[in-house]
Amino acid sequence: SQQGEEDPQALSIQEGENATMNCSYKTSINNLQWYRQNSGRGLVHLILIRSNEREKHSGRLRVTLDTSKKSSSLLITASRAADTASYFCATDASGSRLTFGEGTQLTVNP
Amino acid sequence: EAQVTQNPRYLITVTGKKLTVTCSQNMNHEYMSWYRQDPGLGLRQIYYSMNVEVTDKGDVPEGYKVSRKEKRNFPLILESPSPNQTSLYFCASSFRTGYGYTFGSGTRLTVV
Numbered sequence: 400s401q402q403g404e405e406d407p408q409a410l411s412i413q414e415g416e417n418a419t420m421n422c423s424y425k426t427s428i429n430n431l432q433w434y435r436q437n438s439g440r441g442l443v444h445l446i447l448i449r450s451n452e453r454e455k456h457s458g459r460l461r462v463t464l465d466t467s468k469k470s471s472s473l474l475i476t477a478s479r480a481a482d483t484a485s486y487f488c489a490t491d492a493s494g495s496r497l498t499f500g501e502g503t504q505l506t507v508n509p
Numbered sequence: 510e511a512q513v514t515q516n517p518r519y520l521i522t523v524t525g526k527k528l529t530v531t532c533s534q535n536m537n538h539e540y541m542s543w544y545r546q547d548p549g550l551g552l553r554q555i556y557y558s559m560n561v562e563v564t565d566k567g568d569v570p571e572g573y574k575v576s577r578k579e580k581r582n583f584p585l586i587l588e589s590p591s592p593n594q595t596s597l598y599f600c601a602s603s604f605r606t607g608y609g610y611t612f613g614s615g616t617r618l619t620v621v
Contacts, residue, residue, distance in 0.1 A: 439597065501551040
């Protein structure tokens with residue numbers, strides 16, 4: 400079953416702009432993770448935020464988590480063409496698996 | 510280089526012909542898992558393993574088998590593949606549960 404749902408499904412922006420993607424989920428979680436996937440390739444782990452954290456930064460990435468609203472957002476600042484990819488949120492609710500959403504397709508135009 | 514290695518990258522096979530997709534990690538990770546990715550259905554977990562000799566079913570285990578005899582290897586076995594197993598398969602590993610996953614590059618399987 401799909402726990403996380405990303406919004407929007409697709410996002411197209413210009414280089415230098417910020418990109419914001421949102422994720423909603425249904426049950427209590429231990430942590431939430433964000434991954435990037437370039438077309439047909441393996442997923443790459445970007446950032447993990449635990450349920451007792453509200454915000455986390457890594458380079459140009461900023462992730463927030465609101466457990467009361469069961470939602471998270473991923474902000475990519477000063478986007479580059481190389482950021483073009485699909486972005487997935489994944490929730491860890493049981494400790495035995497990650498449940499992935501269907502992703503947001505981000506296109507950054509040069 | 511720390512990585513998860515899957516083989517083969519591409520495979521076309523016929524219905525009913527047993528096949529194995531190998532997965533190996535060099536990070537001494539305890540946790541390993543298999544996912545399949547299908548358009549409109551996203552990534553779904555097939556099987557996972559918490560450690561050597563400890564495996565369990567994920568969301569879509571039917572038609573698949575796994576084994577974890579060594580910490581580094583976690584092969585996925587399709588005893589009698591069918592066309593509905595045509596998919597993109599990913600192996601992933603993690604230091605332990607509660608940590609980020611490292612994914613392999615994927616195996617694109619076509620069953621005709």
